[in-house]
Amino acid sequence: MLSSSMEPRRFLTSLFEAAVSAADPYAAIQSHLPERPKGRTVVVGAGKGAAHLARALERVWDGPLEGIVVTRYGFGVSCERIEVLEAAHPVPDRAGLSASNRMLSTVANLTADDLVIALFTGGGSALLPAPPTGLALGDEIALNEVLLASGAPISAMNTIRKQVSRIKGGRLARAAWPARVATLVVSDVPGDNPAYVASGPTIPDTAGRVEALAAIRQYNIPLPAAIAKYFRNSLERAPHPSDPRFSRNTHCVIASASVSLEAAAGVARTAGVEAVVVSDNIEGEAREVGSLHAAIVREIAQKSRPLAQPIVVLSGGETTVTLRGKGKGGRNSEFLLALARDIDGLSDVCALAADTDGVDGSESNAGAFAGGETIGKMRAAGLDASKLLDDNDSWSAFSATGDLFEPGPTGTNINDFRAILLW
Structure with missing residues (x-):
């Protein structure tokens, strides 16, 4: 009683x-640390809990550490070695675009001896806008707005988002190759598929262009004209999990509902x-x-x-x-x-x-x-x-x-x- x-x-x-408390970043992260590399350890991440994860990682990581994470305005916390950026959520803005570009630059030119620790939580999709060639930030904002208004589940929305990005759908991990990427995920998606959290910047997914178009039809999503044209004409595809550049990478869901x-x-x-x-x-x-x-x-x-x-x-x-x-x-x-x-x-x-x-x-x-x-x-x-x-x-x-x-x-x-x- x-x-x-x-x-x-x-x-x-x-x-x-x-x-x-059961999803406390410090408690979640300390038992899932990857093996230290011979070379550099670079941290990237995005989401409404990314800054807290970064601070927790700094507390438990025994060795040099550098990198950047992006979180929602007002959700940042101070870190000593990892830079915390803030951007808009749920509708992307130019601060998010700048964060995406900086993140891609941060993982460029790494070696096979280096390690990337990727920290992703819910909210990362909006915080990492990165429209592909031929599209602008305004086009990605327009896509995000129609997705949010559509009533489609998060899995369908992120399947679509992955097809219209330079960073989502495993592309950030591809940019980091040949460095090893260890992704730690706090899941906010039903079923805890880590490839759907933040639209999987470091985790490629088998769901591709065909599945994205099927979701658009199923949920009757009115694509903005520029996005519809991109789907019709672009030959660019999100990477597939079988790509050998992902063979050394790992991922783990460290907290969930x-x-x-x-x-x-x-x-x-x-x-x-x-x-x-x-x-x-x-x-x-x-x-x-x-x-x-x-x-x-x-x-x-x-x-x-x-x-x-x-x-x-x-x-x-x-x-x-x-x-x-x-x-x-x-x-x-x-x-x-x-x-x-x-x-x-x-x-x-x-x-x-x-x-x-x-x-x-x-x-x-x-x-x-x-x-x-x-x-x-x-x-x-x-x-x-x-x-x-x-x-x-x-x-x-x-x-x-x-x-x-x-x-x-x-x-x-x-x-x-x-x-x-x-x-």
Whole structure:
């Protein structure tokens, strides 16, 4: 039974913190260090948690170290030997383009005695724009905007991005040859395929041009004219994993949603609340996933099946949002708004959904809290939850009720964290 001194929101926050701690960069990186080289050790990396990974690597690496990583504005931390750059996310900017060019220059002219340690977390795709010959930064920005609005899963988006880049899809590792490349990944993608994290700058993928075009058709993605022309006319292809220049390289997922959700479940059980992990790789429209979770909640609350209370239902993965309106918010708050609408009036339910990097969408919150009373609070504030959902304005909904969750940047990124407590 949940302790009488443990308020539901504080309890759910403790689970979020446990999930984030399980992906702590220092703990994750120290047991996955590559063998020291005879020559130089050069570090490259990108993502919302890349700067924290770089600082952790500096703490544990016994030997000379140099290099650069790029992270989102406001997510940087000080490092002594590795330079930390900042750029825009989720829409690329010129700072990201400069970072990509510098990264490619950093790995040029290395030898077979040198080692490149690549550190990648979620968010790296937007932070490393590098349009190929014939395209400009504006074209890559336009592509990124239509992908973000499409509702396509991250795997499909990154399959497309890899075909329109000088750095993604293994090209950074190819540029580093003949140096050995050891890639350490904090996974934010369902299924933990490391080639999809940050669009795999150092990890080539078997999914190529054919698969990218299939994804464009499947999700009805309106390609910008310049990008469509590039797909029609360019002969350039992303490298294949069978390329012998990748034969000495290694990669490892050092943190993921699966491990973090189990850590959260352990904290819940210690507090006397049973926990069940529904899945760590849920994809789909955020509002539809929210309605599905609401159906599970109603079944437990009203029929005590398939699980008995008290219980916390945990899940992870990466949902998507197809933009229909012009509101503010991210996939976690949109998930919660749909959930709240479908559990309106249920008592003794409290949910938290948040992005583990600390930012959900374009605002400063990671997500929000919701329960059976949430829609009533919105009504009292003169808000129509369904209209807000139709306008993709979940941030405004939860801001009005005072239910935003704002832990700040966490230094890691293992994607969505969802916890629903019934007691």
